[in-house]
Amino acid sequence: MTTKLLTALLLGTSILGSAGVASAADVTLNIESWRGDDLAIWKDKLIPAFEAKNPGIKVVFAPSAPTEYDAALGAKLAAGSAGDLITCRPFDKSLELFKKGNLADLSALPGMENFSPVAKSAWQTDDGKASFCVPMASVIHGFIYNKDAFDKLGIKVPETRDEFFAALDKVKADGTYIPMAMGTKDLWEAATMGYQNIGPNYWKGEDGRAALIKGDQKLTDKDWVAPYEELAKWKPYLGDGFEAQTYPDSQNLFTLGRAAIYPAGSWEIGLFNTQAQFKMGAFPPPVEKAGDTCYISDHTDIGMGLNAASKNADAAKTFLSWVASPDFATIYANALPGFFSLNSAPVKMEDPLAQEFVSWRGKCKSTIRSTYQILSRGTPNLENETWVESANVINGTDTPEAAAKKLQTGLDSWYKPAK
Amino acid sequence: MAADIRPKRPFRWHIGIFLAPAVLVYTAIMILPLAGTLQLSLFRNIEQHQVFVGLENFRTLFGDPNWSVGFWNALRNNVWFFIIHMIVQNPIGVMLAALLSSPKLRFAAFYRTAIFVPTILSFVIVGFAWKLILSPLWGVAPHLMDLVGLKSLFTPWLGKEQYALTALSLISVWQFVGIPMMLIYAALLSIPEEVIEAAECDGITGLSQFWKIKLPLILPSIGIISILTFVGNFNAFDLIYTAQGALAGPNYSTDILGTFLYRAFFGFQLQTGDPNMGAAIATMMFLIILGGVCVYLFLVQTRLRRYQF
Numbered sequence: 001m002t003t004k005l006l007t008a009l010l011l012g013t014s015i016l017g018s019a020g021v022a023s024a025a026d027v028t029l030n031i032e033s034w035r036g037d038d039l040a041i042w043k044d045k046l047i048p049a050f051e052a053k054n055p056g057i058k059v060v061f062a063p064s065a066p067t068e069y070d071a072a073l074g075a076k077l078a079a080g081s082a083g084d085l086i087t088c089r090p091f092d093k094s095l096e097l098f099k100k101g102n103l104a105d106l107s108a109l110p111g112m113e114n115f116s117p118v119a120k121s122a123w124q125t126d127d128g129k130a131s132f133c134v135p136m137a138s139v140i141h142g143f144i145y146n147k148d149a150f151d152k153l154g155i156k157v158p159e160t161r162d163e164f165f166a167a168l169d170k171v172k173a174d175g176t177y178i179p180m181a182m183g184t185k186d187l188w189e190a191a192t193m194g195y196q197n198i199g200p201n202y203w204k205g206e207d208g209r210a211a212l213i214k215g216d217q218k219l220t221d222k223d224w225v226a227p228y229e230e231l232a233k234w235k236p237y238l239g240d241g242f243e244a245q246t247y248p249d250s251q252n253l254f255t256l257g258r259a260a261i262y263p264a265g266s267w268e269i270g271l272f273n274t275q276a277q278f279k280m281g282a283f284p285p286p287v288e289k290a291g292d293t294c295y296i297s298d299h300t301d302i303g304m305g306l307n308a309a310s311k312n313a314d315a316a317k318t319f320l321s322w323v324a325s326p327d328f329a330t331i332y333a334n335a336l337p338g339f340f341s342l343n344s345a346p347v348k349m350e351d352p353l354a355q356e357f358v359s360w361r362g363k364c365k366s367t368i369r370s371t372y373q374i375l376s377r378g379t380p381n382l383e384n385e386t387w388v389e390s391a392n393v394i395n396g397t398d399t400p401e402a403a404a405k406k407l408q409t410g411l412d413s414w415y416k417p418a419k
Numbered sequence: 420m421a422a423d424i425r426p427k428r429p430f431r432w433h434i435g436i437f438l439a440p441a442v443l444v445y446t447a448i449m450i451l452p453l454a455g456t457l458q459l460s461l462f463r464n465i466e467q468h469q470v471f472v473g474l475e476n477f478r479t480l481f482g483d484p485n486w487s488v489g490f491w492n493a494l495r496n497n498v499w500f501f502i503i504h505m506i507v508q509n510p511i512g513v514m515l516a517a518l519l520s521s522p523k524l525r526f527a528a529f530y531r532t533a534i535f536v537p538t539i540l541s542f543v544i545v546g547f548a549w550k551l552i553l554s555p556l557w558g559v560a561p562h563l564m565d566l567v568g569l570k571s572l573f574t575p576w577l578g579k580e581q582y583a584l585t586a587l588s589l590i591s592v593w594q595f596v597g598i599p600m601m602l603i604y605a606a607l608l609s610i611p612e613e614v615i616e617a618a619e620c621d622g623i624t625g626l627s628q629f630w631k632i633k634l635p636l637i638l639p640s641i642g643i644i645s646i647l648t649f650v651g652n653f654n655a656f657d658l659i660y661t662a663q664g665a666l667a668g669p670n671y672s673t674d675i676l677g678t679f680l681y682r683a684f685f686g687f688q689l690q691t692g693d694p695n696m697g698a699a700i701a702t703m704m705f706l707i708i709l710g711g712v713c714v715y716l717f718l719v720q721t722r723l724r725r726y727q728f
Contacts, residue, residue: 092691185578187668188688241555243578243669249556372689380485381690384666384682392670397580413485 027315028058030083032076034069035302041335049331050322057315077102077307084310085319088133088303090122091372097305098125098132104306107131109317111324118206118366119342122300126374133303134324135342137332140357141197141297144264144272146257147279149177153260157283161230164286168237171260179237181259183245190231190390191383193263196369198285199227200295205367213374215417219408220401228393228400235394243395266357269338273353280353284360298366300342333358378414385410453705459698469695476699490700492671493679494707496584500675501652503588504595509644511592512599513637517629519600520607531604535597546661549590553577577662580672587673591658595651599644606640607633639723646715653708656681676704 031042042061050059062083064072070093076082077097086103088094097103106112107130112120115135123133150157150167153174158164171179184190203209203223211217217224239245239253254262255275262268264282272280287294304323306316322328329341330348337351340358349355376383385407392398398406463472480486515534519527537545553560555575564573576586610633618624618632656677659667665687667674682690684697 092689183578184669185575186664187666239556241561241575241578244553244555244575245578246550246554249554253556376689377691379690379693381687383689384687387666388668388670391668395578395580395669397670410485413483 026056026058027312028060029085029312029316029319031059031061031085031087031304032069032073032083033061033063033087034066035087036063036065038336039063041332045331045335046328049327050319053322054318057318059319077309080309082307082309084307084312084316086305086307088123088305090300090303092377094123094133094303094305095125098130101308103132104308104310104313105130105132106134106306106320109134109320109324111321114324114326114343114345116342116344116366118298118368119300121368121373123303123305133305134320135300136302136304136323137336137339138298138300138342139338140266140340140360141193141299142264142266142282142284142357142360143197144254144262144268144280144282144353146177146254146260147281148257149260149278150281152176157281158286159283160290161286161288165233168261172237177260178239178253178258179260180234181250181254181262182234182238183242183247183250184391184394185244185249186247187387187391189247189250189263190394191387192369193265194231194234194394195227195386195390196297196299196371197263198230199224199370200297200367201285201287201292202226203370205295205365209367209370209373212370213417219411220404225400225404228390228403231390231393232396232400235396238394266338266340266354269351269353269357270336273337273351282353282356284364294360294364295367296360296364297369298340298361299368299372301339375411375415380410380413382407382411456698456701456705459695460702463695464693476695477703480696480699480703486696489671489674489679490703493674493676496673497653497655497675499584500588500591500655501649503585504592504648504652505645507589508592508596509599509641509648512596512644513603513641515596515600516603516607517633519604531600534600537594538597540594542657543661545590545594546658550577550662553586578669580669583663583669584673587658587662590662591655594658598647602640602644603637606637610636639720642715642719642723646712649711649715650708653704653711676700676707680704
């Protein structure tokens with residue numbers, strides 16, 4: 001009863017809504033999104049750029065609140081009133097929509113060849129045969145440092161782990177700055193900025209991640225325990241009372257100039273640029289020996305798909321092909337420094353810090369966070385457990401081996417690798 | 420005789436009509452959701468269909484270590500949360516009420532209001548304010564302790580496994596101590612003057628008057644407060660969620676039934692929600708609270724002596 005009423009209401013609004021524009025012969029495409037923050041960028045930059053090239057197609061960006069997005073989108077899709085284009089969350093949430101038939105298969109879309117397999121992995125079926133969203137942006141992990149502090153103490157940017165810890169020791173010995181701004185209170189900092197940041201260098205990026213999914217490697221293997229061993233060594237370099245330090249505390253600590261190194265995600269760039277009064281630089285997670293291949297977490301975060309029920313599928317595909325083009329990538333990456341285009345074509349960016357981050361793609365191999373694809377579908381949830389255990393390791397309440405064992409036992413209880 | 424010739428009384432429709440609004444509203448917003456939860460806990464989502472599985476969800480909850488460890492941990496923490504309230508909040512509440520009801524106390528109205536104010540604050544404000552107060556970076560707590568030379572006793576309480584739950588319980592005590600205080604205060608005021616005067620004539624004054632005369636008279640109120648504390652504590656969620664997040668860190672040391680239910684029902688980050696398991700946990704919470712209330716009603720309250728004045 002209520003669903004029928006809701007359907008009727010939603011249908012009613014969609015008919016009324018389209019009645020206004022029906023007078024023009026143009027096709028209007030509606031974009032569903034949770035990125036309300038990006039409204040101005042879409043309205044002032046992206047949509048005008050597209051409409052100038054494609055007369056006859058009008059685009060409307062209609063975001064809803066992030067916390068409501070998934071539920072609202074589900075209801076709209078069920079009622080048939082969802083927009084033509086759907087902003088995709090990475091991995092299972094979008095995969096579920098594709099399996100239900102809400103998202104169209106875009107494997108053959110012109111422009112999809114612009115993306116690497118890693119970039120597409122977030123919006124593919126488990127076998128990698130069908131892609132259903134155009135990758136838009138990713139975030140890269142690394143370390144942001146206070147350049148003024150490094151210059152003052154005569155520290156050069158570390159490339160190897162030994163140099164990294166030598167730099168931390170030097171900052172600690174000097175005492176002016178807290179060596180590293182990170183806390184374990186919010187748990188995810190330890191996992192995302194810690195484990196997933198430095199881990200790929202140990203488990204060799206995609207190789208290790210794929211082997212883990214296949215079951216050839218275990219979280220208790222040396223390559224997966226070693227990042228925890230390094231994390232445990234971070235403890236003495238963190239600020240006083242880091243156990244109760246929250247994520248905003250860490251951000252403030254760094255932007256106020258009280259800390260030297262900040263384990264970061266590139267999404268911080270926009271905020272740090274406006275808040276920090278000192279010069280900043282960035283370096284990728286240090287490798288073991290100079291010259292080793294480096295691996296970075298280049299995590300796919302946002303994509304765009306086609307509503308399978310869209311009446312304007314052709315126009316929508318034109319738009320998606322444009323989203324897959326370098327033109328879109330350039331505008332988007334410059335408007336939102338820190339959210340990097342996944343396009344294989346190099347994108348010219350103005351922001352120096354963003355440039356530094358994206359330059360690592362050239363010399364390092366990209367991977368995504370190890371827990372996101374497939375491995376976090378069951379109970380206990382591997383991602384949540386990784387948060388808790390990473391914090392435990394830094395707090396010293398669990399040894400690296402014990403933490404790894406707990407994670408693997410939890411994973412084994414529900415995950416059976418396909419043989 | 421007279422009764423025989425009196426006409427049969429008509430059915431009293433008005434009783435039903437007057438009761439109807441309350442019954443309907445209560446059924447719609449309390450009984451139906453509760454029944455729905457119980458029903459949901461007997462089903463499981465298999466290939467997008469709700470399938471009746473009997474008590475299978477409960478067997479998972481207690482038999483599968485992935486669930487049972489979390490559940491027992493949450494229950495244990497919840498019991499500790501309740502114990503702290505019982506041994507700290509309620510005695511302090513009684514003590515404050517006794518002090519407030521003393522006729523010699525000046526500014527009683529001011530104290531009463533000041534102590535009660537935190538109770539009406541939102542959990543979000545309380546959680547956030549205390550997180551800041553106890554923050555090792557910018558909190559006032561380390562600074563104040565430094566002033567009296569106790570800096571060495573300061574640790575980041577909310578971030579340490581062994582202290583976090585106790586610290587949060589005490590924050591909750593701080594917030595809610597006004598409620599037992601108000602109820603006991605009202606009970607103390609309702610003790611008739613004659614009883615007190617009679618006691619004074621017998622030479623019972625001061626502390627012994629409190630222990631021998633007043634306390635027995637307010638025991639029923641203390642019973643009510645205990646049961647309110649019990650129900651409130653086993654339904655608690657907000658403070659932990661605002662101060663520690665849904666994962667109730669560090670290492671699940673502050674996880675109580677409410678946060679455990681939240682993660683199971685709604686999911687968290689990559690964990691997808693499982694309404695059926697969530698409903699099973701909610702049912703257990705309901706049974707625990709029901710059990711506690713029954714114990715109180717049948718074992719404790721029937722033995723409390725009531726005094727009629």
